[in-house]
Amino acid sequence: MACYGMSYLWEHRREGRNDSAVFFACMGGNKRQDREKEEEKGLTKEDPVTCDSGGGKHKLSLFRTVGDVSKVEGHQDVVSAALLIPKEDGVITASEDRTIRVWLKRDSGQYWPSIYHTMSSPCSAMAYHHDSRRIFVGQDNGAIMEFHISEDFNKMNFVKTYPAHQNRVSAITFCLTSEWVISTGHDKCISWMCTRSGTMLGRHYFTSWASCLQYDYETQHAFVGDYSGQITLLKLEQNTCSVITTLKGHEGSITSLWWDPVQRLLFSGASDHSIIMWDIGGRKGRTLLLQGHHDKVQAICYIQLTRQLVSCSADGGIAVWNMDISREEAPQWLESDSCQKCEQPFFWNIKQMWDTKTLGLRQHHCRKCGQAVCGKCSTKRSSYPIMGFEFQVRVCDSCFESIKDEDRTSLATFHEGKHNISHMSMDISRGLMVTCGSDRIVKIWDMTPVVGCSLATGFSSR
Secondary structure: OOOHHHHHHHHHHHHHHHHHHHHHHOOOOOOOOOOOOOOOOOOOOOOEEEEOOOEEEEEEEOOOOOOOOEEEOOOOOEEEEEOOOOOOEEEEEEOOOEEEEEEEOOOOOOEEEEEEEEEOEEEEEEEOOOOEEEEEEEEEEEEEOOOEEEOOOOOEEEEEEEEOOOOOOEEEEEEEEOOOOEEEEEOEEEEEEEHHHOOOOEEEEEEOOEEEEEOOOOEEEEEEEEEEEEEEEEEEOOEEEEEEEEEEOOOOOEEEEEEEEOOEEEEEEEOEEEEEEEEEOOOOEEEEEEEEOOOOOOEEEEEEEOOEEEEEEEOOOEEEEOOOOOOOOOOOOOOOOOOOOOOEOOOOHHHHHHHOOOOOOOEOOOOOOOEEEEEOOOOOOEEEHHOOOEEEEEEEEHHHHHHHHHHHHOOOEHHHHOOOOOOEEOOOOOOEEEEEEEOOOOEEEEEEHHHHHOOOHOOOOO
């Protein structure tokens, strides 16, 4: 499968142009430096159990086992990662309490650890490859340890240790085809190592901590998010790598990434409470902004079958976004020395203030049209889900009049996880989701009523 977005970048590189600048410009311009530090009213969260998505109320229920067990408990510290075992009623967890545990559902319906292994350092990241039953665990000391699990999931054998980083490992992925284990860490680098020999193949450094990672296995492109709010796209080779471009758009550190190789879409979540969809394959620099969380977005997962995005935030919020509709891009904010509606000067426009003998006003921006306006010309607030604004945001008075009631219909459903969420993963084939966090609790969710179909059947109502 060709990486169309990458070929577009290379066309400009051959012409001698700065590929990062070209891609960045078409992706939506510079980071907004003048975003107001204003308090805006948020939509009240819907009922944590049921919500109306337009076609009736759906129930987001915990995956119930016999005895009404809905969560897995037992860790003594933060659970860093939890992964569902495909085709098994089991969960693998890695924790800051230095343990790796494999939990299997017993006949009683409860989950009990069939494997309990203690590490030398707190566990910070984990990857699991089911076909080969290999687990890669990143630690706080920078090392990655590989284990092999038996077929009955009752025994785990140590394979080798990879000296991947000098500081905490933040993300891991394993590529079976090339036999590479790729990881990022708080030593500000991405490294890739050979699992056959255990040797380091390459390493690339960034200007800040690397926080999350996604990898295109077919084209060997890596997406790395960091604490500065940038996403770096790299092409990994056997002993070297090349930086393709840097994506900028978030105003906070990148906390989660998801790459869909089918539609060639990259989703990023950040500490600025927002999600951005980057249309890499479209080659036009199209981006979509999604704002619906009250806290930093910790994990995201795109369900390609139903065209839905599931996101989780640190405050326990769970959102399911409908991406099967034609959404609009949020406009770039315009620059002006005076209100583009009433032409009154802003407070830095000394000349116009002197000429008109008036006091300068504070600058705001309409989220719908992007114009620079004063407070008197933007007294209204409205949600506008088609542009990703699920909360009420500032709009100018003229744009407010153009927004109809049907334009305010939500294009996402919101649910309450009732615990801190720092990590989430899904078994899309069964419609199950597992969440974990600093409260030391692991929860398993049945998401099929929310996504509107049984994913196991391969049928989508959409």
